[in-house]
Amino acid sequence: MTEMSKIDTSTLLPQVTAFLWAEADLLDRKEYDHWLDLWQPEGFYTLPIGDTTDFANALNLCHDNDKMRRDRIERFKQGFSISSAPPALTVRTVSRIVIEKAEGDVITVRSAEHVIEDKFGRQRVWAANMTHTLVVTDTGFVIRAKVVRLLNSDGMLNSFSYLF
Amino acid sequence: MSLDMPKFSDLDALYSPDAKVATQMYEDPELFKLEMDKIFRKTWVWVAHDSEFPEKGSFKLSHVGLEPVIVVRDRKGVIHVMLNRCRHRAATVCEVKKGKTSSFQCPYHGWGYGLDGSLRALPYPEQYGDDFNKEQHGLQRLRTESYNGMVFATFNDDLEPLVDFLGPEVCRYIDLFMKQGGGFPVKVLGEHQFSVPMNWKVQLENTTDAYHFPVVHKSFMQSLDGQTEEIFRFLETGKGFVEDLGNGHSVMAMIPELIDLDENLDAPIPERFTDLAQELRDEGYPEDQVKKIVRAVGGAGFNLNLFPNVSFSLSFFRVLTPITVEKTDIRHIALGMDGGPAAANQMRLRLHEHFQGPMGFGSPDDAEVWERVQRGTKGGEDLPVLVNRGLVDEVPGTLGPRGHISAETGMRAAYKMWKGMMSQ
Numbered sequence: 001m002t003e004m005s006k007i008d009t010s011t012l013l014p015q016v017t018a019f020l021w022a023e024a025d026l027l028d029r030k031e032y033d034h035w036l037d038l039w040q041p042e043g044f045y046t047l048p049i050g051d052t053t054d055f056a057n058a059l060n061l062c063h064d065n066d067k068m069r070r071d072r073i074e075r076f077k078q079g080f081s082i083s084s085a086p087p088a089l090t091v092r093t094v095s096r097i098v099i100e101k102a103e104g105d106v107i108t109v110r111s112a113e114h115v116i117e118d119k120f121g122r123q124r125v126w127a128a129n130m131t132h133t134l135v136v137t138d139t140g141f142v143i144r145a146k147v148v149r150l151l152n153s154d155g156m157l158n159s160f161s162y163l164f
Numbered sequence: 165m166s167l168d169m170p171k172f173s174d175l176d177a178l179y180s181p182d183a184k185v186a187t188q189m190y191e192d193p194e195l196f197k198l199e200m201d202k203i204f205r206k207t208w209v210w211v212a213h214d215s216e217f218p219e220k221g222s223f224k225l226s227h228v229g230l231e232p233v234i235v236v237r238d239r240k241g242v243i244h245v246m247l248n249r250c251r252h253r254a255a256t257v258c259e260v261k262k263g264k265t266s267s268f269q270c271p272y273h274g275w276g277y278g279l280d281g282s283l284r285a286l287p288y289p290e291q292y293g294d295d296f297n298k299e300q301h302g303l304q305r306l307r308t309e310s311y312n313g314m315v316f317a318t319f320n321d322d323l324e325p326l327v328d329f330l331g332p333e334v335c336r337y338i339d340l341f342m343k344q345g346g347g348f349p350v351k352v353l354g355e356h357q358f359s360v361p362m363n364w365k366v367q368l369e370n371t372t373d374a375y376h377f378p379v380v381h382k383s384f385m386q387s388l389d390g391q392t393e394e395i396f397r398f399l400e401t402g403k404g405f406v407e408d409l410g411n412g413h414s415v416m417a418m419i420p421e422l423i424d425l426d427e428n429l430d431a432p433i434p435e436r437f438t439d440l441a442q443e444l445r446d447e448g449y450p451e452d453q454v455k456k457i458v459r460a461v462g463g464a465g466f467n468l469n470l471f472p473n474v475s476f477s478l479s480f481f482r483v484l485t486p487i488t489v490e491k492t493d494i495r496h497i498a499l500g501m502d503g504g505p506a507a508a509n510q511m512r513l514r515l516h517e518h519f520q521g522p523m524g525f526g527s528p529d530d531a532e533v534w535e536r537v538q539r540g541t542k543g544g545e546d547l548p549v550l551v552n553r554g555l556v557d558e559v560p561g562t563l564g565p566r567g568h569i570s571a572e573t574g575m576r577a578a579y580k581m582w583k584g585m586m587s588q
Contacts, residue, residue: 047523049354057506059354059498059513062523071387075525081383083528120539154261156359156493159528 016109017097019141020132024092024113027163032073035163040135041066043144047164050154061153076161083161088119090162094130105136106144113148115164127151128164172198175587179579183555183572184548187541190363196489203472203585204229205319208329210474210483211235211245214313215351215502216262221279224262227485228306228317234258234268235315238279243310245317246281246303257303268303281305312338313350314474330470333409333563337468341476343425344499346460347453351502353513356521357495360531362538364472364486365582367494370534371467371475371482372406372416372574374399375553380533384525387518391435395419399570406554406573408564412471412581414574418478422465429455437461443507457501457508462515469574471581480516490538496520496527551575 026035039045047061055063064072079085096112108131115126133145148164150157172178172195178186188195211226212235223236225248232248234257248256250270257268257277267284268277275286281303289296306317309326312335316326327335342350360367370376378385378399385393398404398418406416417423429452433441437458444454463479475482481497498516500509519526541549554571567573 049356056510057513059356060517061356061521062517063514068518072525075383075387078383078386081525081529082380083532084383120535154357156357157522158358158360159522159531161528 012099012102012107013097016099016107016134016141019134020094020097020109020111023143024094028090028092030076030087030162032076036069036073038141038143039066039069040142040144043133043146045069045143045146045163047148047150048153051149055147061150061157072163081161083159086119087161088117090118091116092164100131107134107136107141108132109134113164115162117160117162119161124158126164130164172586175583178586179583180548183550183552183576183579185365185551185579186548187545189365189549190538190541191489193489196363196486198586199582200229200486202588203582204486205231206585206588207320207323207472208309208316208318208326209472210314210470211308211317212315213350213352213481213497214310214315215349217243219264221266222262222264223258223279225258225260228319229486231319232256233306233317234303235317236279242280243308243315244280245306245308245315247306249304250275251283251301251303252286277303311335312342314338329411330413331410331563333415334411334413334468334470337409337415337466338476340424341464341466341468344460344464344479345501346425346457346504346508348501348504350499353498353500353509353516355495355497356516356524356527357493358522358527358531359487359491359493360534361490362492362534363489364484364492365578366534366537367484367492368469368472368578369551369572369575370530371469371477372414372578373572374404374406374416374418375570375572376533377418380529381526383529384519387525389436402569404569405561405566406569406571407561407566408573408577408580410563410577412578414469414564414577415466416469416569416574417466418569419465422459422462425460425464426456429459431459433458434462437511440507440511444505447505447507449505457505460501461508461511469578471578479512480520494531551579 045064046055048055049059049061052058075081076084092113092115094111094113098110100110101108111130113128113130117124129149131147132143134141135144178189209228212224216224217235217237220237220239220241223234226233226235233245234248235245237243248258250257252275253272255270255272257270276284278284283298283301306319307321308317311326311330385396403420404417408414441454441458444457468476473484480499483495485493487493500512521527551572554567554573558565558567565573
């Protein structure tokens with residue numbers, strides 16, 4: 001059910017798609033400062049474990065507020081975190097984009113993400129369902145919330161030196 | 165080597181008296197097989213914490229070495245650990261990681277088992293004849309004992325009781341560790357699981373390795389506030405110690421002032437906990453309880469490392485499961501206060517996420533160096549791995565030697581036990 005108010009329905013899907021692709025491109029190119037600029041400060045970047053929705057009271061893979069996002073990026077950039085220097089190379093594809101809800105200035109978007117990671121001469125494949133809560137501003141979208149549900153999030157994983 | 169000489173008869177060549185480990189120890193598949201038989205099938209192996217299956221009928225899946233087991237609480241509250249393998253044609257009888265049930269049923273031919281593993285019923289039993297004895301066809305049960313909520317199991321019926329295997333010093337440290345419940349029972353809140361391409365002993369060594377902390381975890385240290393960072397500078401202050409507690413177990417006390425969380429309760433509340441303390445006061449907790457809870461939230465000041473597969477690490481359990489000679493699964497189990505204030509548990513969850521797990525600020529760096537060890541052993545087959553650090557100034561401790569906080573005393577404790585068990 002899509003409720004439209006201030007949002008132009010005919011251009012919304014391509015606009016949202018362009019935004020998600022641009023975000024994926026920033027992450028693949030490790031343009032982390034630009035990625036931080038996409039966020040509303042009060043937003044959370046969350047990778048839950050299992051199907052929980054009560055992120056505050058559950059153990060997540062990460063549940064980053066503004067400070068944790070910035071600390072994480074700082075850690076990636078400093079160059080002395082052994083898992084991030086050199087970091088894994090990634091190629092991600094975002095597809096199957098569905099606008100779930102659009103109310104006022106707030107849009108909820110579901111999508112599929114595949115990430116291929118390359119390090120130590122081996123490649124790993126990760127798949128996830130993403131939900132972005134985007135806010136329409138005069139200069140474009142900003143992210144209010146991003147929830148990435150990795151397949152097998154409650155199973156055996158590996159360590160990640162990048163974002164999803 | 166003569167043909168009748170077993171391949172690994174010279175254990176000194178694998179772990180020498182001057183504390184050098186042969187490269188083979190990390191990569192020989194035959195040695196790994198022997199270890200699974202002589203160690204993981206012969207000793208007490210940690211399988212679960214009480215809180216993971218709290219009610220009658222609740223269960224969780226676990227492993228004893230390579231072998232899949234079910235840990236379950238029956239209707240009388242008795243804990244059973246049994247092999248997850250139907251006695252008929254070997255199919256697993258449970259693939260749900262955790263839950264509650266009244267029985268286990270094999271999906272292949274419908275053999276049904278009770279919570280204690282006994283065979284209750286099988287479809288069309290006639291073809292087995294009149295002398296088929298159901299009592300002899302229950303799930304294989306392991307000896308199971310627990311201490312202060314920690315549940316262990318073994319295939320070895322001749323093994324000493326769990327408390328004797330742990331010994332008085334380990335039991336004392338377990339009791340101290342559980343004080344981080346802040347007056348509430350300790351409860352498992354969740355876990356991070358990740359697989360690392362390394363031999364299980366690389367992990368065994370790491371739980372008692374303080375030497376790596378400032379190097380590997382520099383980026384974690386940089387993300388802390390000044391006061392907290394100071395606490396983690398335990399290598400520089402040198403106040404801690406590492407001690408052999410017998411039977412392969414050891415303690416690494418990084419922050420000695422936090423060994424007993426009931427002491428120093430009148431010390432000022434650290435800056436990172438001031439908001440939490442205020443929240444607890446606002447909720448009506450009396451000041452002495454606020455201090456106790458807040459002090460407990462940060463975790464204990466030591467790692468207690470139990471041979472062969474579990475470590476009580478500051479504020480969480482670290483469990484290793486060997487998979488192959490070059491692959492080990494790691495679980496970092498987050499703990500909280502059962503019935504304690506939500507704000508305190510939330511803080512513990514966020515602290516756990518900060519360091520642990522696939523996306524923590526610590527675990528990925530640990531996982532990378534562990535993998536690097538395994539990759540490095542592909543070269544220099546003749547070069548030993550050194551675990552002799554700190555031999556120079558070790559002193560006698562309560563049960564075994566005690567060394568500098570950065571000494572490899574705990575690794576030597578583990579390898580001494582390893583050698584003893586492998587020689588049997």
